[in-house]
Amino acid sequence: PRLIEEVRIGALDGDEVYTFGDVSDVAVSPDGTIWVADRQARAIRRYDRDGRSIGSTGRSGEGPGEFNSIAGLERLSDGRFAAWDPVLLRFSLFSEDGEFEKTIGVRTPIILLRNRDGFRVDDQSRLHILSAEIFPEATDRPKVQLIWIRVDTTGVVLDTIPVPAPQTDGPSAGSKSYEFGTMAPFSIVTRSALSPKGYLVLGRNSTYALHHPLPDGRIQRIERSWSPVSVGRDERAEFQALGDASRRGRRDLVETSTSVPRTKPPFWGLWVDHEGRVWVARHTQARAVPETESEREVRLEGNRLRGVDRPPSEWWEPLVFDVIEPGGRYLGTVTLENHRTELSEARGTEIWVIEQGEFDEQYVVRYRVATG
DSSP: OEEEEEEEEOOSSSOGGGOOSOEEEEEEOTTOOEEEEETTTTEEEEEOTTSOEEEEEOOBSSSTTOBSOOOEEEEOTTSOEEEEETTTTEEEEEOTTSOEEEEEEOOOSSEEOOOTTOEEEOTTOOEEEEEEEEEOOSSSSOEEEEEEEEEOTTSOEEEEEEOOOOOOBSOOTTOEEOSSOEEOTTOBOEEEEEOTTSSEEEEETTSSEEEEEOTTSOEEEEEOOOOOEEOOHHHHHHHHHHHHHHHHTOTTSOOOOOOOOSEEOSEEEEEEOTTSOEEEEEOOOOEEOOOOHHHHHHHHHHHHHHTOOOOOOOEEOOEEEEEEOTTSOEEEEEEESOSSEEEEEEETTEEEEEEEOTTSOEEEEEEEEEOO
């Protein structure tokens, strides 16, 4: 499959309805209306299928229909939209036309995280919030259990879904932050993603195998063959430098050099779209991408604050996803060339992403997946 860009919303400067501050999420109506949650503006902007502005809803505040923050935006199966405010601990519900309907407060002793991907809905319009439950123990580091809290549209907590611990093994040299998530290129780790079917899809990347429960209690196992991705000489040198810099900045780590492996495991991330299809972020050959001026400024400021000398990251893998149906059928591989991209919505043959530009400006882009 290849991607054909159909709509791009956003600009470096100009009309404020087309310039974004910090896009946290995107949701889409059946007619193609695009809802964009801007965390910085504390508002939801709406665009027609062709990308023309048709208004906005919400503003900064604590009253009805107002936000302190917007961490997630989802369309419910009944056509309404829900926006999650993790600071005010509440959802705001809106009609398909963008009219505010009501606020749903959530009260729980569990710590509610503010992750960008910490809010999902299932196909029964149940709301899910990624949270952390802390169990103090007789140690210096209490146990933390990540869970998804399942809430109905009245704010009642229905149940919870525990998230398996990542159980990270192997070297962690040179982890890199993509918009899609953090890639630890050589670590063996357990990944999970919440499906709109109401279950977790799990995968440990020591091999290319995924698991999720079936309605009858059995476990579906999906397995694919794979070939290890080799690490080139220049890329290995960069990972070695990044790992050494990280160790110099951590007093609790032994300051000895760790050899960078010559291959990577099969995948490094999972995401499930609204149709239950699993998007597996697969490792592929990296390419040299020169550091931009804005990236250099951010890196140097971070080095100053942390007292480290982290070198530039200029070897990046494009975002390559194997797309797999819940039953295990492989649909194809989709490649997003800009590594500063976050998947936000996918339905049918259309996907919506949040992209970062050269000067950190943001764009909301709709692609059509074409075959043949």
